[in-house]
Amino acid sequence: MSLVHVSKHPLVAHKLTKLRSVETEPKRFRELVRELSALLAYEATADLLTRPVTVQTPMGVAQGAELVDTIGLVPILRAGLGMVEGVWELMPTAEVWHLGIYRDEKTLKPVQYYNKLPTEPRVSVCLILDPMLATGGSAIAAVDILKQWGVKRIKFVGLIGSPEGIQRLETHHPDVAIHLAAIDERLNNQGYIVPGLGDAGDRQFGTG
Numbered sequence: 001m002s003l004v005h006v007s008k009h010p011l012v013a014h015k016l017t018k019l020r021s022v023e024t025e026p027k028r029f030r031e032l033v034r035e036l037s038a039l040l041a042y043e044a045t046a047d048l049l050t051r052p053v054t055v056q057t058p059m060g061v062a063q064g065a066e067l068v069d070t071i072g073l074v075p076i077l078r079a080g081l082g083m084v085e086g087v088w089e090l091m092p093t094a095e096v097w098h099l100g101i102y103r104d105e106k107t108l109k110p111v112q113y114y115n116k117l118p119t120e121p122r123v124s125v126c127l128i129l130d131p132m133l134a135t136g137g138s139a140i141a142a143v144d145i146l147k148q149w150g151v152k153r154i155k156f157v158g159l160i161g162s163p164e165g166i167q168r169l170e171t172h173h174p175d176v177a178i179h180l181a182a183i184d185e186r187l188n189n190q191g192y193i194v195p196g197l198g199d200a201g202d203r204q205f206g207t208g
């Protein structure tokens with residue numbers, strides 16, 4: 001069974017189109033990354049565990065639910081940083097664990113340069129946040145690190161994936177659900193997603 005979910009929400013499609021545009025400047029780009037991330041995380045967390053509770057309202061007692069799962073947000077620096085705030089607003093008790101991974105420009109292999117995970121995982125579900133799933137190398141490295149750390153339930157939340165990257169991540173980690181706003185056509189020979197949106201880090205941080 002495939003665990004790849006591509007949002008069908010009209011707001012996601014609309015905002016992604018604005019995000020892709022070469023006309024979109026970094027401030028608006030950051031806003032859109034934040035908004036899209038929240039919408040995708042909302043969909044990605046539809047299966048979180050809750051337990052029944054009752055709550056006293058001013059008018060009586062209602063049956064309700066409270067979250068049992070505890071959530072870790074794992075942004076992949078740099079580009080994943082811009083995804084944190086929007087998701088965190090929805091789940092403010094989430095812990096945020098930063099991983100620094102960049103892709104070597106020549107080999108396209110992931111290079112880890114920062115890891116702020118504590119010794120023991122204290123969360124039941126981790127959402128990896130990274131806008132781009134290109135060759136899949138960075139996402140696979142991030143999942144490897146989280147599994148080694150002891151996390152059992154991991155989801156990848158990104159904006160755009162390539163067919164190659166999705167297939168590689170699924171092959172290496174078939175248990176990891178992949179939530180995206182779109183799957184694009186292909187990678188070019190520099191490993192960029194086409195048509196994509198360019199370099200997600202550079203477009204957020206104005207470093208292109």
Ligand SMILES: O=P(O)(O)OC[C@H]1O[C@H](OP(=O)(O)OP(=O)(O)O)[C@H](O)[C@@H]1O
Nearest residue numbers: 077078079102103134135136137138201
């Ligand atoms: O699937 P892959 O081929 O591994 O490519 C995807 C990675 O590339 C980008 O990061 P980048 O290396 O540009 O680092 P940055 O976020 O610091 O710009 C992106 O944010 C992913 O982490």
Ligand SMILES: O=c1cc[nH]c(=O)[nH]1
Nearest residue numbers: 134192193198199200
């Ligand atoms: O298209 C791509 C591929 C990798 N990283 C990006 O930021 N964009």
Ligand SMILES: [Mg+2]
Nearest residue numbers: 199200201202
């Ligand atoms: Mg980059």
